[in-house]
Amino acid sequence: MSVDRAYHHGDLRAALIGASFDLLAEGGLQRFSVAAVARRLGVSSAAPYRHFADRDHLLSAISATAAHDLRAAISAAADAAGPDATARLAATAGAYVRYVVRTGAGFPVIYAAELYELADDARREQTRALMTTLFELAAATGPPTYHEALLLVEATVAVAHGYASLFADGFFARNASTVDDIAARATEAARTLITPPPRRRRTTD
Amino acid sequence: MSVDRAYHHGDLRAALIGASFDLLAEGGLQRFSVAAVARRLGVSSAAPYRHFADRDHLLSAISATAAHDLRAAISAAADAAGPDATARLAATAGAYVRYVVRTGAGFPVIYAAELYELADDARREQTRALMTTLFELAAATGPPTYHEALLLVEATVAVAHGYASLFADGFFARNASTVDDIAARATEAARTLITPPPRRRRTTD
DNA sequence: GTCTATACTACGATAGAC
DNA sequence: GTCTATCGTAGTATAGAC
Known part of the structure; x- marks a missing residue:
């Protein structure tokens, strides 16, 4: 031994x-x-x-693993958030922040441009499943069209990635921000973006 | 010649x-x-x-130039957005997206960790001025505390960076998204995050 | 102030021993 | 299935000619 x-x-x-x-x-x-x-x-x-075979094939395997694990983390976070569709989608932002800080393998790795042409069925299946899960969470919030559901996914991913990326780069260092702190802020921001605006100007209420 | x-x-x-x-x-x-x-x-x-002197000193000069130009772009976008403080801060998100797509020099470059310990007064002045401009735009929206103004800056930067980064990485490629499209979405998302929520649950309205 | 030439380092990748 | 040894390439950086 x-x-x-x-x-x-x-x-x-x-x-x-x-x-x-x-x-x-x-x-x-x-x-x-x-x-x-x-x-x-x-x-x-x-x-x-x-x-x-080469560096890119290792990266592809990393991408597949990350897509699988991130999807699991997102599903778990959604389930933990309860039945409300908005809360479930918003929770994915927090899950993303925590996953990326822990593993460094967020969307830029999972969907890295250098992997785009590399055939790897295992990776393609995992990345597709990840997108499907995100899309289903978005669709459950009741957007009227496919396109609007896609916009919700993109907004959620953008805010999650923005917080995660800036945190990883040390942008929030001066505040003694913790991962949970940033994850909570990402979740709250996502919830705000997802919630259909109830007539934002006061004049109509 | x-x-x-x-x-x-x-x-x-x-x-x-x-x-x-x-x-x-x-x-x-x-x-x-x-x-x-x-x-x-x-x-x-x-x-x-x-x-x-070396690679990092070149990067430092790039950071200083980027901080200066990005600040100018943000100021111009804010002025073009008119007098409303929320619209002015939100406009910075769109300006950031356009600047990053055009130059590739966003916050991860401007505030790169490898520059943190490199003494360069010109860079330090430009990066400080950039943060000051962002903070002033956030403060003008009327947050009650310094800390809440900082949270507004961070939320705006996070959403802007998220959209810009995913666009640069080709994440939005399947939609025929243009820079202006993404910039508009970032601006709108920032506006939503900045606007103080008018009691989000319907029960109280 | 730019050139050529060079030293050193690191990485990607392969060949062949075990 | 891992090792040692090696090749090719690319980048950082310096020395010295012009």
């Missing part, structure tokens, strides 16, 4: 994906590299290439 | 900053490099180092 050296892992493939998330959480795609992942696991820089 | 070769520029320093913006708009910080900027201008890879 030697643990210190030569890292004989039962499932290096899974370990590579796991270590990739750690790297992404720490330095973003910016500092992610196959070599750095291998280094972190104590294996040679050649080892990952037994499990992934 | 040979233009083709040997690029004898009157102001290579300014040209480097300008070409850097082009690179950032095309590929983000991801693909930015001193070598690529020099290549684009047709100068040797050593030339930039006569004008900037």
